[in-house]
Amino acid sequence: MHAALITAPHTIEYQEVSIPEPQAGEVRIRVHLAGVCGTDAHLLEGHFQAKLPLIPGHEIVGYIDALGSGVRGFTEGQRVVLDPDLNCGTCIMCQKGMRHQCLHYEAIGVTRAGGFAEYVVAPSSVVYDASDLDPEMAVFAEPLGCVAWGITRLRPEPGSTALLYGAGGIGLLLMQALLASGVSEITVVDPQTARLELARKLGAKHVLQASAETGGQLRDLYPHGFDVVTEATGVPRVQQGMIDQAIAGGKILVFGVAPEEAKIEVSPYDIFRKDLSILGSFSLNATIPLALKWMRSGQVKTSELITDTVPLGQLHEAIRQKIIASPESIKATVALL
Template sequence: MRAIRYDHPFDHYVADVPDPDPAPGEVLIAVRATGVCGTDVHLHGGEFGPVYPLTPGHEVVGEVMALGDGVTRLTTGQTVAVDNMVPCGSCDNCQRAQPAYCRVLRAFGVTAPGGFAQFMVTPADRCHPVDDLDLDTAVLAEPLSCAIHGLDVLGPQSGSDVLLLGAGPTGLILTQVLRSGGAGRLTVSAPTAFKLDLARGYGADETVRTRLTPDPASVSPLRALAPDGYDVVIDATGSVDAMGHGVGLLRNGGTMLVYGMAGEKQQLPISPYDVFRRELTITGSFARSYGFDRAVRMLRTGRVRAEGFVTHRFGLGDYGRAIDTVAHDSSCLKAVIEP
């Protein structure tokens, strides 16, 4: 089969590799669509703990082609969304209900072969049947499950005044989850007009266009909307400039959720006095714990919709262009690889 391979950061090619065989308890999947996300851009540059040789791709939807011994809960021909994280279930972190910190976590597309390939194998219990969903919807199951984890971490009070920085795919998924998750008012800010239009369509009450690198002038409309600050600010950009402004826009006692992925070496200057004096909370949300079935449910009921998300489609041979597009092209919302 053909698969994207990296032996080093930045250096990818389409490799011809043997078709994988499902072990007992596993299934063979023919990949139909795999989302390309910001994490893949970080992996491209060698960040986020890749294990080489690497076949990335962690937002996978595919068709079950073959069952390993002992698999009874799936049948061939089913379309499934794949939960790419396989925690061991028995290490100390797993036993503390923190599977994302599993000591021996296998993560397809990061530490094990992922979905930028024609086929992949995965444990059957990581597969969620989605025959009733179209591919563009089903491919949001993985990022949506991460957004659900973000809300689990945040536990916002009903009626909270929420500011969401960023209207990329993550921001637009969070917009919809926050809308049905009890935000009393949701303000979304981002630099790209069409993404803000989508945010409004998905339930944002206010949208504010900011510069790519927010400056005091572009932040002042956000301040005007909430002169005393927001109960919750969520950064879905990964930009430390945006996060810095976000902390300043918190209400006393407010909470900042760091959701976007910054570079591993970047630093955020924060005033400890401000955190102390105003009782601020700064928290993070990494990957997910137990939210995948809830993600599929929200897609099934239409609580989270996918219209307008997939703007770019690529084959395996165009992988480099796909990464470049996700990293640099503001007309791209969601790109998928269709191997």
């Protein structure tokens, strides 16, 4: 089968590799679309302790091609999505219900062969039916599942206000999920006017183009601050300024992936004095069903988020656009059918 492999930092090779065989309890999926994620960019740059060579790709929609022994509830040809996180089920973190923090963590497309190939195998326990969703929508199941875990951690109050930095693909998913989960008014900040226009179309009450005046503009809109402040940028400078925009008793969700070595300065007094809650959100945690529910109900719309669909041979360029944060690209997918 055709596959894209990261063979060394900054190097992708396109190779013919053996079609994987599903073992007991596994299914083989013929990949239709695979989304390009910031994690793929980090892996290509040699981060996350990537074990190379690796077939990346963890945002996957496709069709069941073969069933391993003991698999029930699925049929060949069925459209499915998958949760790439794999866990042992027995370590202390799995027992605490934090399966995505498994001490023996593995992930499809991160530590084992993923979806930038014609076929991928996965345990049937992490596969979900998506027969009723278009592939172009279903491919968002995994990133929206990550958003769903952030929302589960955050638990926004009904009628609350929110500030979101970043209106890329994941930011626009996060914005819609906040609105679907109790937030009544959301303000979005981003450098790109086209992305802000889409944010407004998808439900943002206020949109602001990032500039030196942004802080003052936000205080004019909400003098006491926002109930929820979050970001989908991974930019430490942005994350550092979030405390200033939170109302007393507010919640701050660090959602974007900052560089591993990044440090920021915060005021512990401000956290204490303002009764602030600061939360992180890593990956997803059995939240694909909530993501699918949002898409099926129309609460989260994805039809305008895919701006680029490329063949497998152009994966390197698609990831490069992710690294440089091309303003023209919101979400790229790789088509394998």
